[in-house]
Amino acid sequence: MSTLPQKESRAPTTCVGLASTQGLDSNCGDGLERECSRKLGQKLPELCGVGDPTTTFSSYSSHLSSRGSIIKWFWDTAEEGYRGYLMDAYDEDKNPKLSQSDMLRVEPSLLQYPDWRGHLFLREEVARFLSFYCKSPSPLKPENVVVLNGCASLFSALATVLCEMGEAFLIPAPYYGSIKQHVYLYGNVQLVCVSLDSEVTELGTRPFQLTVKKLEKALQGANSEGVKVKGLILVNPWNPLGDIYSPRELQEYLEFAKRHELHVLVDEIYMLSVFEESVRHHSVLGLERLPDPQRTHMMWSTSKDFGMSGLRFGTLYTENQEVATAVASLCRYHGLSGLVQYQMAQLLRDHDWINQVYLPENHARLKAAHAYVSGELRALGIPFLSRGAGFFIWVDLRKYLPELTFEGEMLLWRKFLDNKVLLSAGKAFECKEPGWFRLIFSDKAHRLRLGMQRVRQVLESQSQKAEDPFSCQTQEPRG
Amino acid sequence: MSTLPQKESRAPTTCVGLASTQGLDSNCGDGLERECSRKLGQKLPELCGVGDPTTTFSSYSSHLSSRGSIIKWFWDTAEEGYRGYLMDAYDEDKNPKLSQSDMLRVEPSLLQYPDWRGHLFLREEVARFLSFYCKSPSPLKPENVVVLNGCASLFSALATVLCEMGEAFLIPAPYYGSIKQHVYLYGNVQLVCVSLDSEVTELGTRPFQLTVKKLEKALQGANSEGVKVKGLILVNPWNPLGDIYSPRELQEYLEFAKRHELHVLVDEIYMLSVFEESVRHHSVLGLERLPDPQRTHMMWSTSKDFGMSGLRFGTLYTENQEVATAVASLCRYHGLSGLVQYQMAQLLRDHDWINQVYLPENHARLKAAHAYVSGELRALGIPFLSRGAGFFIWVDLRKYLPELTFEGEMLLWRKFLDNKVLLSAGKAFECKEPGWFRLIFSDKAHRLRLGMQRVRQVLESQSQKAEDPFSCQTQEPRG
Numbered sequence: 001m002s003t004l005p006q007k008e009s010r011a012p013t014t015c016v017g018l019a020s021t022q023g024l025d026s027n028c029g030d031g032l033e034r035e036c037s038r039k040l041g042q043k044l045p046e047l048c049g050v051g052d053p054t055t056t057f058s059s060y061s062s063h064l065s066s067r068g069s070i071i072k073w074f075w076d077t078a079e080e081g082y083r084g085y086l087m088d089a090y091d092e093d094k095n096p097k098l099s100q101s102d103m104l105r106v107e108p109s110l111l112q113y114p115d116w117r118g119h120l121f122l123r124e125e126v127a128r129f130l131s132f133y134c135k136s137p138s139p140l141k142p143e144n145v146v147v148l149n150g151c152a153s154l155f156s157a158l159a160t161v162l163c164e165m166g167e168a169f170l171i172p173a174p175y176y177g178s179i180k181q182h183v184y185l186y187g188n189v190q191l192v193c194v195s196l197d198s199e200v201t202e203l204g205t206r207p208f209q210l211t212v213k214k215l216e217k218a219l220q221g222a223n224s225e226g227v228k229v230k231g232l233i234l235v236n237p238w239n240p241l242g243d244i245y246s247p248r249e250l251q252e253y254l255e256f257a258k259r260h261e262l263h264v265l266v267d268e269i270y271m272l273s274v275f276e277e278s279v280r281h282h283s284v285l286g287l288e289r290l291p292d293p294q295r296t297h298m299m300w301s302t303s304k305d306f307g308m309s310g311l312r313f314g315t316l317y318t319e320n321q322e323v324a325t326a327v328a329s330l331c332r333y334h335g336l337s338g339l340v341q342y343q344m345a346q347l348l349r350d351h352d353w354i355n356q357v358y359l360p361e362n363h364a365r366l367k368a369a370h371a372y373v374s375g376e377l378r379a380l381g382i383p384f385l386s387r388g389a390g391f392f393i394w395v396d397l398r399k400y401l402p403e404l405t406f407e408g409e410m411l412l413w414r415k416f417l418d419n420k421v422l423l424s425a426g427k428a429f430e431c432k433e434p435g436w437f438r439l440i441f442s443d444k445a446h447r448l449r450l451g452m453q454r455v456r457q458v459l460e461s462q463s464q465k466a467e468d469p470f471s472c473q474t475q476e477p478r479g
Numbered sequence: 480m481s482t483l484p485q486k487e488s489r490a491p492t493t494c495v496g497l498a499s500t501q502g503l504d505s506n507c508g509d510g511l512e513r514e515c516s517r518k519l520g521q522k523l524p525e526l527c528g529v530g531d532p533t534t535t536f537s538s539y540s541s542h543l544s545s546r547g548s549i550i551k552w553f554w555d556t557a558e559e560g561y562r563g564y565l566m567d568a569y570d571e572d573k574n575p576k577l578s579q580s581d582m583l584r585v586e587p588s589l590l591q592y593p594d595w596r597g598h599l600f601l602r603e604e605v606a607r608f609l610s611f612y613c614k615s616p617s618p619l620k621p622e623n624v625v626v627l628n629g630c631a632s633l634f635s636a637l638a639t640v641l642c643e644m645g646e647a648f649l650i651p652a653p654y655y656g657s658i659k660q661h662v663y664l665y666g667n668v669q670l671v672c673v674s675l676d677s678e679v680t681e682l683g684t685r686p687f688q689l690t691v692k693k694l695e696k697a698l699q700g701a702n703s704e705g706v707k708v709k710g711l712i713l714v715n716p717w718n719p720l721g722d723i724y725s726p727r728e729l730q731e732y733l734e735f736a737k738r739h740e741l742h743v744l745v746d747e748i749y750m751l752s753v754f755e756e757s758v759r760h761h762s763v764l765g766l767e768r769l770p771d772p773q774r775t776h777m778m779w780s781t782s783k784d785f786g787m788s789g790l791r792f793g794t795l796y797t798e799n800q801e802v803a804t805a806v807a808s809l810c811r812y813h814g815l816s817g818l819v820q821y822q823m824a825q826l827l828r829d830h831d832w833i834n835q836v837y838l839p840e841n842h843a844r845l846k847a848a849h850a851y852v853s854g855e856l857r858a859l860g861i862p863f864l865s866r867g868a869g870f871f872i873w874v875d876l877r878k879y880l881p882e883l884t885f886e887g888e889m890l891l892w893r894k895f896l897d898n899k900v901l902l903s904a905g906k907a908f909e910c911k912e913p914g915w916f917r918l919i920f921s922d923k924a925h926r927l928r929l930g931m932q933r934v935r936q937v938l939e940s941q942s943q944k945a946e947d948p949f950s951c952q953t954q955e956p957r958g
Binding site: 105185320334335 | 504538540543544545546547548550551555577578580582583584585588589590591592593628629631632635639640641642643646661665679709742773774786787788789790791792799801802804805808809811812813814815816817818822828943
């Protein structure tokens with residue numbers, strides 16, 4: 001959730017607080033596929049989102065290639081949501097950790113072409129860091145680490161080195177919509193959704209439960225359409241749901257992947273943002289035994305857990321040396337400064353500060369913000385998933401839709417935007433049920449109050465449906 | 480030129496001195512094309528280089544896509560040259576400019592998702608910097624600037640947004656060989672060589688003279704083979720020759736491009752590394768009138784002129800907002816840290832330091848190193864091009880080849896390597912005449928002495944041909 005200034009367009013947009021924005025979700029619309037498929041020789045992956053539905057991709061530029069036009073389109077259509085946030089200045093306390101004098105070191109070696117996998121001193125630190133925080137059964141190795149400028153780049157590189165053009169990854173939906181661009185813009189790789197729904201049909205399961213049966217069905221569906229699937233993407237903790245896979249679930253999905261010789265990309269970018277004491281995250285690197293270690297690739301970054309998306313640091317951990325090497329080869333295009341590599345090593349090495357200062361404070365703030373927003377939602381009678389991880393709450397606003405369609409969802413999204421509060425609508429996550437929204441709560445209390453006030457205004461102005469047969473129950477964190 | 484330790488493989492490799500290494504040239508061989516063309520559906524661009532000729536691209540990985548295997552291959556085959564340099568530690572004085580206390584600033588906005596074009600404060604500084612150093616007739620504009628993590632990324636992004644897969648750029652050869660990978664690995668764009676030769680046939684021209692007639696011929700050749708050419712790449716000052724285009728030449732090439740509606744990518748990465756007082760570089764941004772401003776794109780970086788290839792900073796200047804936007808959209812994969820953006824703005828803003836301290840010292844060192852190496856070459860009776868710009872001398876070793884073929888060139892290259900001195904052979908630059916080598920002189924005096932001693936040892940051990948019908952005269956800088 002981002003609250004925008006109401007009167008004065010130059011006033012600061014309030015946005016995410018402790019951590020980075022979740023933007024770029026609301027920048028694609030259905031017009032693109034229609035228009036592009038005609039021109040492009042290859043099949044364009046299905047693109048979806050909550051951009052302005054009147055926006056169609058009608059004008060190819062005389063100066064750009066067709067893919068260049070598509071790439072530019074993704075930028076242009078971000079205007080209304082993410083761009084509004086970007087136009088505003090930010091006002092926060094300085095980060096004392098990164099400002100410490102030991103954070104600036106300029107050794108000549110840091111200014112020369114590096115090993116494109118990343119400087120060894122940093123890869124050693126990353127291996128130690130992941131060994132500790134992922135609770136790996138044995139120490140992780142620096143030679144399995146490749147560092148680069150963020151997980152967006154990592155998706156791009158992995159898609160390119162694992163898939164031929166037009167091949168695909170499976171991904172449970174709803175999912176963080178930008179991944180589609182990350183694997184497509186350079187890699188020309190598609191996503192095949194494992195579409196999940198909110199209805200709970202079996203005992204012991206939860207809304208949007210991923211099961212092996214559903215994975216099998218989605219894979220079969222892709223195969224029958226002639227789409228070659230090369231891997232499975234799991235985001236754990238799960239953006240936008242906040243769900244965390246249990247070790248048993250994770251193991252089952254990995255076994256499924258092994259049976260079909262699929263790579264598994266496990267994005268654990270929120271692994272340290274688990275703020276409920278009763279909830280535990282289990283990293284794929286913490287499993288006693290990986291079914292197929294050569295096809296299991298873990299990714300992490302400081303963008304979310306350390307609230308530093310602008311620092312551009314991400315890392316791959318894989319035992320597969322061919323994959324590590326191929327990704328490193330592409331790191332010429334995803335390299336990060338030697339000076340930043342030094343800073344990251346300094347940051348990651350300081351487990352005392354992370355454990356005793358940073359994480360307790362970060363978790364306490366996330367918990368308080370989550371408690372406030374979920375309390376407000378309860379007071380409004382709005383069902384939502386409450387998971388205790390991540391920066392977002394997945395909210396069921398189906399009863400507020402003027403009609404139970406994605407057009408209705410878009411109308412409500414625009415109502416929020418007109419009232420200067422930016423939510424991400426379910427369509428941007430390829431949610432198959434219209435009416436779900438992702439609400440980001442990782443912000444300062446006064447901004448959340450303002451934001452929730454605006455949310456309330458919008459919802460109260462909507463004529464509520466008398467009946468509400470769709471909504472699922474609020475789900476509290478599992479013990 | 481890089482001198483490697485002779486006895487102890489762990490001892491430091493001496494390499495480029497004032498500035499960054501020119502590596503990655505010696506990492507491709509002819510086996511790749513043969514093997515890949517069979518498997519890949521699309522035509523693989525002709526790949527060439529000075530890698531081990533026994534290396535063939537015979538093993539596709541079971542875990543990688545075919546393009547992933549190619550990408551990995553580029554890494555693996557760099558082993559012998561560039562990798563040898565990487566394995567060694569570096570020993571230089573610290574850089575006092577970047578270590579100044581005002582270089583570390585941690586504002587929250589620097590840690591958030593940036594405008595992907597780059598922070599405005601940096602783009603403003605880049606525009607001022609380029610206005611001054613490129614002598615632009617009117618002030619350059621921040622909205623035409625896109626910053627990213629290096630010129631390698633910029634080639635990748637421009638290739639992708641300007642060309643369809645399989646389309647091509649023209650490039651005068653010999654050229655910096657890595658550009659081929661930069662436009663191909665992600666973009667699937669080819670290079671079409673405008674192959675130049677050393678013979679001087681017309682008055683007022685020089686060896687490897689580029690002319691519009693040759694450009695027309697290369698374009699026609701590509702067209703007749705069904706290859707669609709979308710642009711022309713000019714590297715000015717020219718790597719590996721050190722040549723600088725006169726304003727009139729530049730204007731002619733731009734007019735040629737305009738006639739054929741070709742984009743022109745002008746890579747001026749060595750624009751401040753002109754160390755002979757009698758030589759002047761003329762930037763494309765300094766021309767009074769661009770024939771086709773919407774198709775003229777200038778690139779620059781701090782990697783060479785400030786000897787900071789590990790800092791990962793490059794910039795695009797283009798008046799074409801569609802191109803700027805499309806490149807910015809890809810900058811999600813080429814972003815550089817907000818902290819580095821701040822440092823770069825601080826560095827580029829300090830014209831006094833650059834003019835009065837940095838450039839005079841850098842030019843004096845480059846000039847002294849060039850004088851020493853060219854003196855040694857003259858003493859050895861080796862013809863070479865002496866240009867007064869860049870970090871390299873283009874050296875004619877044809878009379879030392881055991882046979883006048885690329886196999887002979889490779890044998891000599893290996894002789895140098897066996898004697899622990901790394902030169903780049905002409906094949907890596909797609910030079911059409913075997914026997915040319917690029918020798919890097921931007922290093923400290925004691926390393927250059929050692930390197931030249933080893934060069935001399937190798938050449939003296941070669942049986943010189945009695946006759947020398949091939950060599951061209953040493954060319955001194957033009958007045």
